[in-house]
Amino acid sequence: MRRLVLLMIVLVGLALMLQQPKLLAQGQFMANTLMPPVPIPADNPQTDAKIRLGAQLYFDTRLSADSTISCATCHDPRTGWANHGKTDTGIAGQVGGRNSGTIINSAYMRYQFWDGRAPSLEAQALGPIHNPIEMGETLENVVVKLNAIPGYVEQFQEVFGTDVTTDGIAKAIASFERTIISGPSPYDLHLMGDDSQWTSAAERGRDLFNGKAHCSTCHSGPMFSDQSFHNLGVGFDGENPNSGRFNETNDPADFGRFKTPTLRNIALTYPYLHTGSEQTLMDVVDFYNRGGIQNDNLDLLMFPLALTQQEKEDLVAFMESLTGTIPEVPIPTFPEGPGLPADPGGGLR
Numbered sequence: 001m002r003r004l005v006l007l008m009i010v011l012v013g014l015a016l017m018l019q020q021p022k023l024l025a026q027g028q029f030m031a032n033t034l035m036p037p038v039p040i041p042a043d044n045p046q047t048d049a050k051i052r053l054g055a056q057l058y059f060d061t062r063l064s065a066d067s068t069i070s071c072a073t074c075h076d077p078r079t080g081w082a083n084h085g086k087t088d089t090g091i092a093g094q095v096g097g098r099n100s101g102t103i104i105n106s107a108y109m110r111y112q113f114w115d116g117r118a119p120s121l122e123a124q125a126l127g128p129i130h131n132p133i134e135m136g137e138t139l140e141n142v143v144v145k146l147n148a149i150p151g152y153v154e155q156f157q158e159v160f161g162t163d164v165t166t167d168g169i170a171k172a173i174a175s176f177e178r179t180i181i182s183g184p185s186p187y188d189l190h191l192m193g194d195d196s197q198w199t200s201a202a203e204r205g206r207d208l209f210n211g212k213a214h215c216s217t218c219h220s221g222p223m224f225s226d227q228s229f230h231n232l233g234v235g236f237d238g239e240n241p242n243s244g245r246f247n248e249t250n251d252p253a254d255f256g257r258f259k260t261p262t263l264r265n266i267a268l269t270y271p272y273l274h275t276g277s278e279q280t281l282m283d284v285v286d287f288y289n290r291g292g293i294q295n296d297n298l299d300l301l302m303f304p305l306a307l308t309q310q311e312k313e314d315l316v317a318f319m320e321s322l323t324g325t326i327p328e329v330p331i332p333t334f335p336e337g338p339g340l341p342a343d344p345g346g347g348l349r
């Protein structure tokens with residue numbers, strides 16, 4: 001009997017030893033490293049023609065009911081491929097309930113939307129078109145409208161071998177979005193051994209981010225996101241806080257949880273949080289320093305941080321060091337057809 005126990009202990013020990021490299025590797029994966037190559041799904045490979053088509057669709061206001069709004073209206077390349085509205089204004093001046101995320105690097109995010117309700121860029125792309133307060137069009141009608149435009153039919157034939165379909169629209173837009181990737185930030189250059197844009201404030205901020213302020217427990221990995229959901233209490237100081245991830249899972253534990261957003265290029269995409277309620281990065285740091293907003297489901301990692309003014313400034317400096325070069329894309333020329341014309345300005349406001 002005793003021998004059996006001993007044998008068990010040895011076996012468990014062995015199993016743990018074998019496990020260890022795997023655990024270490026996981027730990028490494030969660031460090032804030034350089035971005036890996038863009039993940040491309042097997043059923044939607046990148047081609048130049050598809051990306052060109054996707055760019056036209058992204059900027060074409062004819063995807064909206066009254067030809068006034070394109071994806072770029074809300075995800076504007078001039079403002080970090082997002083916009084500075086607290087929440088968004090869609091068709092006929094209607095105001096939505098959430099702050100728009102950026103599409104820069106969205107290709108790296110496992111979930112799209114604040115509550116993660118779309119599992120891929122393809123699954124996300126059609127949502128805004130038939131959202132009544134965003135582009136306000138029906139998918140049936142978008143397909144009819146684009147099929148009446150010979151320049152689009154030709155391109156869909158070339159790229160997908162079909163006329164215009166919703167599946168093709170989603171795939172082309174997603175392929176275009178996978179090209180909107182930021183270049184190296186001062187932080188990335190520092191990782192590569194080039195400290196020409198690295199500051200001592202950013203360095204102190206990085207240590208706080210990983211240490212006293214424990215930001216990296218959630219903002220982990222190359223995208224500064226654990227690709228998961230947490231409750232910080234955002235919105236719980238107002239009436240009817242949004243239920244967040246709970247909308248998708250119906251799991252009470254998910255009530256008020258939202259996706260951990262990427263912090264790459266975060267200095268560009270104010271205001272912050274899903275409500276757009278914090279205007280500056282300093283405001284967000286103050287929010288964390290207070291421990292978030294109390295509610296029954298507040299994440300255990302949220303508690304007052306007792307940061308000094310200097311420490312708060314250093315954290316902001318670190319986040320500012322995460323701004324990389326932002327892709328600039330010329331507004332495409334749109335194929336002409338019957339019906340309302342496309343806005344040659346791509347729907348930018």
Ligand code: HEC
Binds near residue numbers: 070071088101124
């Ligand atoms: C009226 C403004 C508006 C328009 C038009 C719009 N979006 Fe958005 N977009 C938003 C808002 C607001 C969110 C966040 C909504 C949420 O999470 O519930 C969002 C989220 C996203 C996300 C997820 C980002 C993230 O961080 O999770 C992607 C990707 C995206 N939009 C792409 C598009 C594409 C492609 C189009 C055009 C087909 C488009 N959007 C049109 C406002 C808009």
Ligand code: HEC
Binds near residue numbers: 217266273288
């Ligand atoms: C418990 C996990 C967690 C911790 C710890 C955490 N964050 Fe967050 N962070 C999130 C989530 C989730 C959101 C989105 C919350 C929402 O809008 O409801 C967020 C949002 C943000 C935003 C706004 C991003 C945007 O696109 O609007 C910034 C900036 C930010 N965090 C920085 C920090 C800093 C700095 C720290 C450390 C002081 C920190 N975070 C600690 C999970 C976390």
